[in-house]
Amino acid sequence: MYGDHELPFHLQNGDFSIKTEGSGDGFTYTRDVKEDIVSKHILTDTGVVNISPIEPLNLPMELTNALLIELDTSVIIKPRSKRKLFLSFPVEVGVSLPSNKGQKIVDIFSLVKPKYTLYGDVSTGKICKHHKSQVYPEIPKKNIYHEGIIELSVKNNSLDWVEVHNVVFNAFGMKIYYDDEIVGMKARMLIKTEDISFTDFVDKPLKKGMKKGVELYIKEKQHLKGNRFIMEGGL
Amino acid sequence: MILERVLYGDVTVYDLLISLIILLAATVIGKAIALNTKRVFKDMSKDRYSTISKVIYYSFVIAGVLIILPRLEVNLSGLLVAGGLMAIVIGFASQSIVTNLISGIFLSIEKPLKVEDVVSIGSGEGTMGMVEDIRIISTTVRTFDGVYVRIPNEKVFTNSITNYMENVARRFEYVVGIRYSDDADEAVEIIKGLIEDHPLALVNPPPQIFVQSLGSSSVDITVRIWSPSTQWFRVRMELLWKIKKTLEENDIKVPFNQQEVWFLNDMKIKNK
Numbered sequence: 001m002y003g004d005h006e007l008p009f010h011l012q013n014g015d016f017s018i019k020t021e022g023s024g025d026g027f028t029y030t031r032d033v034k035e036d037i038v039s040k041h042i043l044t045d046t047g048v049v050n051i052s053p054i055e056p057l058n059l060p061m062e063l064t065n066a067l068l069i070e071l072d073t074s075v076i077i078k079p080r081s082k083r084k085l086f087l088s089f090p091v092e093v094g095v096s097l098p099s100n101k102g103q104k105i106v107d108i109f110s111l112v113k114p115k116y117t118l119y120g121d122v123s124t125g126k127i128c129k130h131h132k133s134q135v136y137p138e139i140p141k142k143n144i145y146h147e148g149i150i151e152l153s154v155k156n157n158s159l160d161w162v163e164v165h166n167v168v169f170n171a172f173g174m175k176i177y178y179d180d181e182i183v184g185m186k187a188r189m190l191i192k193t194e195d196i197s198f199t200d201f202v203d204k205p206l207k208k209g210m211k212k213g214v215e216l217y218i219k220e221k222q223h224l225k226g227n228r229f230i231m232e233g234g235l
Numbered sequence: 236m237i238l239e240r241v242l243y244g245d246v247t248v249y250d251l252l253i254s255l256i257i258l259l260a261a262t263v264i265g266k267a268i269a270l271n272t273k274r275v276f277k278d279m280s281k282d283r284y285s286t287i288s289k290v291i292y293y294s295f296v297i298a299g300v301l302i303i304l305p306r307l308e309v310n311l312s313g314l315l316v317a318g319g320l321m322a323i324v325i326g327f328a329s330q331s332i333v334t335n336l337i338s339g340i341f342l343s344i345e346k347p348l349k350v351e352d353v354v355s356i357g358s359g360e361g362t363m364g365m366v367e368d369i370r371i372i373s374t375t376v377r378t379f380d381g382v383y384v385r386i387p388n389e390k391v392f393t394n395s396i397t398n399y400m401e402n403v404a405r406r407f408e409y410v411v412g413i414r415y416s417d418d419a420d421e422a423v424e425i426i427k428g429l430i431e432d433h434p435l436a437l438v439n440p441p442p443q444i445f446v447q448s449l450g451s452s453s454v455d456i457t458v459r460i461w462s463p464s465t466q467w468f469r470v471r472m473e474l475l476w477k478i479k480k481t482l483e484e485n486d487i488k489v490p491f492n493q494q495e496v497w498f499l500n501d502m503k504i505k506n507k
Contacts, residue, residue: 060434063463070438116463117438122402127463130438 002144002178003211004048011051015111015145018095020049031095033109040106047097049106052213053148053183054094055171057129058108065171065217066229068119068128069150071135074165077156077191085154086136087167088147090114090129091183094214103214111146119168120233128168139182139206148176148183151206156191164191164235167199171217173227175203177210184210197235200228244308254303261299265292286371287340331389332372338392339371347396348374355397356386404437405464407471411478412453417487419446419454425485426458429477435470437461452493 001011007027008020016033026043042049057067069087077083090112096103117130134140139149156162167189176185184206191197205212238249269288304311348354348366355363356376364378374391376384399405413422423444430436430444440461447457458478462470479489 063435063466113432114434115438116435118404118440118461122404122440125403127403127437 002051002053002183002213004050007042007044007047007049009049013145016109018051029095029106031107031109033111036109038107038109042097042106044097050094050096050098050103050214052094052096053091053144053176053178054108054214054216055174055176056090056092056110056112056131056148057171058092058094058216059110059114063116064127064129066119066126066128067169067171068117068130069167069169070117070130070132071165071167072132073135074163075135075154076161076163077154079156079159079161082153082155085152086139087133087150087152088131088136088140088142089133089150089185090131091144091146091148093145094216096214103216105216111143119166119231125233126168139184142182144178144181144183148178148185149206151184151186152189153187154189154191158191158193160194162191162194162235164189164197166231166235168229168231169199169201170227170229173201174215174217175201176213176215177205178213179207179210182206182210183213191235195232195234197231198228199231246306246308250306254306257303257306258296258299261295261302265295265299268292268295287343331387335372335388338388339369339373342369342374342388342392347401348391348398349400352398352400354399356391357394361394362386399467400464403464404440404461405467406440406459406461407467408460409458409475409478410447411456411458411482412450412489413456413482413487414490415454417454419456421485422456422482422487425481425487426456426478429474429481430458430460433470433474433477435462435466436474437463453490 001013005011005020008022009018010020011018016031018032019030020027020042021030022028025045026041029038029040029042029049031038055067057065067089069089071087075083075085090110092108092110094103094105095107095109096105112131115130117128118125119128120126136149139151142149152167154164167187169187174185176183178184186202186204186206187199188202189197189199238247238252240248242248242251269292272288272291301311342348348369350366350368352366353364354366354376355361356374362376362378362384364376364382364384367375367377367383371388373385373387376386378384411422411426413419423446426444427442430442436442437460442461443457443459445457446454448455460470460474482488
């Protein structure tokens with residue numbers, strides 16, 4: 001269901017439906033997610049609508065550019081070692097019209113309940129989108145409209161054992177890829193000390209043949225904000 | 236030599252040249268510092284840092300002019316007497332402006348408030364609202380009922396400022412009273428579920444829900460919730476009503492004040 005769809009089209013899934021009806025002057029876009037209905041007029045003769053997983057930081061509102069993944073069981077990593085693990089992240093679906101300047105977003109919806117949390121302390125911390133994830137040794141099977149997979153390479157550069165409870169990512173730099181089975185992205189975590197680490201994303205798919213999703217947190221902004229997150233408030 | 240050629244009085248071409256170089260250097264240094272000021276105050280609104288940089292630039296230019304005037308044999312004593320009198324007059328007239336200007340500069344450095352912060356300025360019935368602009372002389376606040384308030388920077392600087400947006404998260408509290416006959420544990424679980432369901436009630440710091448006191452008419456449950464500072468009021472409004480409705484749906488009610496009255500004599504009720 002992800003990908004380009006020629007107008008008009010009708011997509012039906014167990015959890016949601018997307019319908020574009022009309023011809024000639026324009027189309028009516030209607031989306032229904034658990035009786036939350038959004039309707040819009042798209043004034044065009046022909047065209048393509050793209051449906052893609054996007055950075056999960058837009059709903060219920062653009063409040064933050066950070067995603068905190070809380071590990072349901074913490075991970076203890078040997079000094080001077082590198083390990084790979086898989087985490088889940090909430091999926092937000094973006095419906096967009098391709099344009100010369102990138103994408104014009106028509107609608108964003110999610111089948112996952114959003115939740116926010118604070119990383120760090122009240123005065124210097126950061127509000128983050130919150131997601132609780134299991135830690136998987138290999139790519140788990142997930143509903144691609146609910147959850148995606150992050151392949152996280154954790155490198156402990158410190159001289160001590162380090163326990164990781166949370167991983168925080170910056171949306172500026174998220175590279176989400178998808179196919180019919182997985183929505184995923186690759187990320188890195190470089191642990192400097194027991195309390196400080198850096199996280200960022202790798203612009204590569206989890207598997208060959210995956211398509212790149214739409215990026216809303218665009219490159220122009222990356223120059224201003226940077227695309228990695230410095231976890232200074234503990235791991 | 237041409238440099239030693241006298242132009243007027245004792246002023247030579249050399250003096251004129253040196254004066255021009257001093258003036259040029261003062262202008263260039265002033266401009267350079269003014270440009271750097273923009274970098275230092277990059278978080279400030281454009282109109283504010285441009286005012287500061289203009290003040291710095293013209294101060295250098297004026298200083299340059301004052302340095303070269305004696306070299307060009309311009310007698311400053313006459314100017315100084317007249318200027319001194321003018322300065323006293325202007326000084327008295329512009330005392331409050333200068334105070335506000337300096338306060339504005341200190342506000343810019345200390346940054347106790349930013350544009351779009353929700354603040355309360357002054358104790359007691361101070362001004363509460365959203366900061367619209369922080370200018371060099373004054374700060375403007377839009378109160379919640381939409382009134383434009385201009386406060387001189389001196390008042391802002393010397394008064395107490397409560398900034399509700401300075402920290403990223405903020406806590407609020409309810410006290411929910413339930414009947415003594417209701418199950419407080421069940422009520423706590425219901426409230427906990429509602430908080431978990433609300434996206435903007437933060438996971439961390441965790442909410443606190445507990446029986447705070449056994450009141451005269453009710454068992455009082457205290458509910459403490461953290462939310463992003465920008466969304467605090469919305470969450471507070473939404474959750475309070477949801478808690479009330481959901482408790483009532485589960486037959487847990489907020490009681491009216493009750494009082495038991497004992498009479499010394501038996502009450503006789505007559506039915507007519």
